[in-house]
Amino acid sequence: MKFKLPEIPTSIFSVMSKMATDYNAINLSQGFPNFPSDPKLIALVTKAMKEGNNQYAPMAGTFALREIIAQKVDSLYNKKYDPATEITITAGATQAIFTAIAATISKGDEVIIFTPAYDCYAPTIELFGGVVKSIQLQSPHYAPDWDLVRDTISGKTKMIIINSPHNPSGMLFKENDMLQLQQISEANNVLVISDEVYEHIIFDGHVHQSAAKFEALSKRTFITASFGKTFHNTGWKMGYCLAPQKLMKEFQKVHQYNVFCVNHPMQIAFSEYLKTPAHYLGLPKFYQQKRDYFLAKLKSSRFKIIPSKGTYFQLLDFSDISEESDIAFAERLTKENGIATIPTSVFNADKKDFKQIRVCFAKTNDTLEAAAAILNSI
Incomplete structure (x- = not known):
């Protein structure tokens, strides 16, 4: 029997969020806030x-x-x-x-x-x-x-x-x-x-x-x-x-x-x-405070970082830390370090690997501080 999308895998968001649950990891992978709506x-x-x-x-x-x-x-x-x-x-x-x-x-x-x-x-x-x-x-x-x-x-x-x-x-x-x-x-x-x-x-x-x-x-x-x-x-x-x-x-x-x-x-x-x-007009200030708080906490890390200009995501370049693929690196972070992120090659043409992971900073400051502590230890 022929299907329309036989080569499409399970979404990386589902994969990494499940891993976060399985390994009791801080979940910075899927793009959702962990604080309440108004x-x-x-x-x-x-x-x-x-x-x-x-x-x-x-x-x-x-x-x-x-x-x-x-x-x-x-x-x-x-x-x-x-x-x-x-x-x-x-x-x-x-x-x-x-x-x-x-x-x-x-x-x-x-x-x-x-x-x-x-x-x-x-x-x-x-x-x-x-x-x-x-x-x-x-x-x-x-x-x-x-x-x-x-x-x-x-x-x-x-x-x-x-x-x-x-x-x-x-x-x-x-x-x-x-x-x-x-x-x-x-x-x-x-x-x-x-x-x-x-x-x-x-x-x-x-x-x-x-x-x-x-x-x-x-x-x-x-x-x-x-x-x-x-x-x-x-x-x-x-x-x-x-x-x-x-x-x-x-x-x-x-x-x-x-x-x-x-x-x-x-x-x-x-x-x-x-x-x-x-x-909605107050959102730029609200999320910039979160971005700046998170990046300030990451100043001592080995990641190379260009501050995000928009969204509630931040790329972290790990090329000075590991030669692993971004998928392998993200999986290891989840299993061994207790923090779930998204490898970005899955979004690229031909799965091009820039040695970058994506993290979501739409989180409480307590979550961001705990996540930064882990990332600084890598």
Whole structure:
């Protein structure tokens, strides 16, 4: 019997999190906070449930939530999306990415991705018969090479997928990067998915360059976002997609048969919670304090470190410590040292190994201090 994705292994996140449990290790592998969500948000969800909002939501999402998202995007990026026709609430950003690919990619279509890449991109492309064209970002700065992108474009290229702030490197796409992407996509009539789940987690005064800010680019782009990443509740699995009406119409054709709609009381809660912009505008300071606290604790370590510019991940270069593969090194850290991390080669084209592991610093200070003590001992 033939299956569609026979070569796809179990996610590295599942593997390393299981190892963390098996060896009672501090888990800095999977990207989730170990501190609670805002009690105000939890109270809003509870209130919505008690008030009876427990049946199906509208397919595209509650209008109140789509409306407040439109206001947020307009305020931040000076771009107006019609809440009636250009916004869909999704079961997390991964579902939004899956749905956008499902709605647009057919057999033989080529899709350019930048590796290291979030591990849902390539399998989803392949699931619908697309061909993955990987462009490897180079350590340590992971800056995109737009001349290489131009050389990779062919008559079969249908889409380019970007991710900024970038997981796992912590790199940010600059304004010039987005202008280059805009020129290339427009000149070659290529669609874009802009994965912006970490849009509010940016450090050192840098500014998020959303695809929404670039008029010509926004007209051919699906933007995906995540409430789970933004508001410390990844288990709620809720996000949204922005796209011009023509693209969103095709997106919703798949969405209606994929999940139809998503959690109703949570939508009610977020529509109220987003009315206070401080809930997301305060995130850069909040997470930069965690990044800086963690890196200060690692000053005596043997790892080479370039501070992350965004996301709640940090790369640690162990090339001065061991010649092992990053997978072997990460496994040994878990088993022998009691700390679970993510080897980054699994996200790269041809599993290229830069001798780097990824750690998540969305943790309590006690966890970060304990983790740093272990890493300093290596």
